[in-house]
Amino acid sequence: MTTAKAEELSRELLENVYELPHGEKINECIQCGTCSASCPSIAAMEYGPREIVASLRAGMLDRVLNSNTVWLCVSCYSCTIRCPAGIPFADVMYELKRLEVEKGLSKDSEGATMAKAFVETVDDHGRSVETKLLRKYFLRTNPFKALPQVPLAMKLFFRGRLEIFGRKIKGLENLHKMLAAIEENETK
Amino acid sequence: MNDEATRAYSYFPGCSVTATNRAYDISTRSVAGALGVELAELDDWNCCGATAYLPIREKRSFVLSARNLAIAEKQGRELATICNACYVVLRKTNKHLAEDPKLHEEVCQALAAGGMDYGGTVRVRHFLDIVVNDLGEEAIRSHVTRDLSGLKVACYSGCQLSRPFDDLDDPEYPELMGRLIGWLGAEAVPFPMSAKCCGGLAMTTRPEIGQTLTGKILKVAKQAGADCVTTCCPLCQINLEGYQGAVGAAIGADCSIPVLYFTQLMGSAFGLGQKELALKDSLTPVKALLAEKVGT
Structure with missing residues (x-):
């Protein structure tokens, strides 16, 4: 990726981050690493939260967005609550996830596939329907990885805990009108 | 309001x-x-x-x-x-x-x-906030009809009860659920994993991450001497109760422990029946535990 492209990514990210409540605090990062030390999934990440801010400042955000990093964030908000500079870092991660999807940089990411399948399911029904969500997810990733889920699915089934046919909310048509209306403003 | x-x-x-x-x-x-x-x-x-x-x-x-x-x-x-x-x-x-x-x-x-x-x-x-802060100790204690003494509980609050909004409970060491469990007559054991992440959706998308995180929670609950874990979030509940075999194998420790919603334990203390608390839905031996310790 060219430097120009990396700079554009940084600019777009910061624009969105500055719109968050307290988003401007990202400029006050002192690179203390409390965020990274608090992150439960950092062992699997190529770049931890502290490195993400450093990459942003170095104009190398493209490396982060081309890595496995951002979709490993589990939204536990430990980084956010502990950050001495008050940076809402879990929300910065959400911005990074959106940017990655928007730029088509997260094709192989399980987390992104799951989130997209979730959005489709909710749009179809007005609610999340777990059986439909998981079917979409495993068909699009690796159907064989659904096999370890079968014993649990059977246990849930025999206890009547599986919803096979998802019901739709009554106001689905109106909900779609609302979602279309916000979409007209912008795509974020 | x-x-x-x-x-x-x-x-x-x-x-x-x-x-x-x-x-x-x-x-x-x-x-x-x-x-x-x-x-x-x-x-x-x-x-x-x-x-x-x-x-x-x-x-x-x-x-x-x-x-x-x-x-x-x-x-x-x-x-x-x-x-x-x-x-x-x-x-x-x-x-x-x-x-x-x-x-x-x-x-x-x-x-x-x-x-x-x-x-x-x-x-x-x-709802946990409502029960503890709106109703309070006296109202809860006055409804307890069954003796929960001797039942040791690891109270698991999960991430998002006290993060990012930390005005309800301590974001590092939550105590709201523990107070409630005490009012019910049971004992909340010291449980440092109460606000650590169970992995959430990573249990499905990246099982190796989810299993490690959930495994640590279950392992520490057992080490703390708890008879069961109580939860206040459906995703935490399914992660903690649904994968104990795989989780135990992944981290090389015994992770089998009954997991139930705090509302099920409350109802049990209030004398409600198995059906009213949907105990048959449990994937862990919650019914056996409550039958033995509480008489539900």
């Missing part, structure tokens, strides 16, 4: 408690009934957006939450939720709308396309 005499709240169950985790919804309604708390389910509520919609389409996810808040605003009561993710997403929507008037206007314009409006006045509450 609440009617003090009847203790009435609007109620947002959330998608996951309609099927997979319905025991949480059933036991919550039973416990509320026993306590004389009215939970009026929001008419035709929709998904709040949860943690998975937000990273794809932020503004659409605010509209999803705002539609629920708009319905609640018409009822004029505080909105009770039982899912940590719903609790955070609904509160977050309120916060973003309050701090960004332009966003509030855009969201209201979108709601208007479906004939609704949201002024921003609904206070979102977790």
Whole structure:
């Protein structure tokens, strides 16, 4: 990726981050690493939260967005609550996830596939329907990885805990009108 | 905003408690009934957006939450939720709308396309908060009819009960649920994993991460001498109860321990029956534990 492209990514990210409540605090990062030390999934990440801010400042955000990093964030908000500079870092991660999807940089990411399948399911029904969500997810990733889920699915089934046919909310048509209306403003 | 005499709240169950985790919804309604708390389910509520919609389409996810808040605003009561993710997403929507008037206007314009409006006045509450802070010790103790003494409980609050909003409970060492468990007559064991992440959706998308995180929680609960783990979030519950075999194998430790909702334990202490608490839904030996220790 060219430097120009990396700079554009940084600019777009910061624009969105500055719109968050307290988003401007990202400029006050002192690179203390409390965020990274608090992150439960950092062992699997190529770049931890502290490195993400450093990459942003170095104009190398493209490396982060081309890595496995951002979709490993589990939204536990430990980084956010502990950050001495008050940076809402879990929300910065959400911005990074959106940017990655928007730029088509997260094709192989399980987390992104799951989130997209979730959005489709909710749009179809007005609610999340777990059986439909998981079917979409495993068909699009690796159907064989659904096999370890079968014993649990059977246990849930025999206890009547599986919803096979998802019901739709009554106001689905109106909900779609609302979602279309916000979409007209912008795509974020 | 609440009617003090009847203790009435609007109620947002959330998608996951309609099927997979319905025991949480059933036991919550039973416990509320026993306590004389009215939970009026929001008419035709929709998904709040949860943690998975937000990273794809932020503004659409605010509209999803705002539609629920708009319905609640018409009822004029505080909105009770039982899912940590719903609790955070609904509160977050309120916060973003309050701090960004332009966003509030855009969201209201979108709601208007479906004939609704949201002024921003609904206070979102977790049911655990309502039970501990609105009802309080005396009211809870007065409903206890079964003896829970000797039952040791690891109280697991999960991430989003006290993060990012830390005004309800301590974000590092939550104590709200432990206080409640004490009022019920059981013993909350010291449990440093109470607010550590169970992995959430990573249990499905990246099982090796989810299993490690959930494994540490279950292992420490056992080491702490707990007879069971109580939860206050449906996703935490399914992660902690549904994969104990695989989790134990992944981290090389015994992770088998009964896991139940705090509302099921409350109902048990109040003398409610197995059916009212949907104990048969459990994937861990909750029925056997309560039969032995409590006589439910």
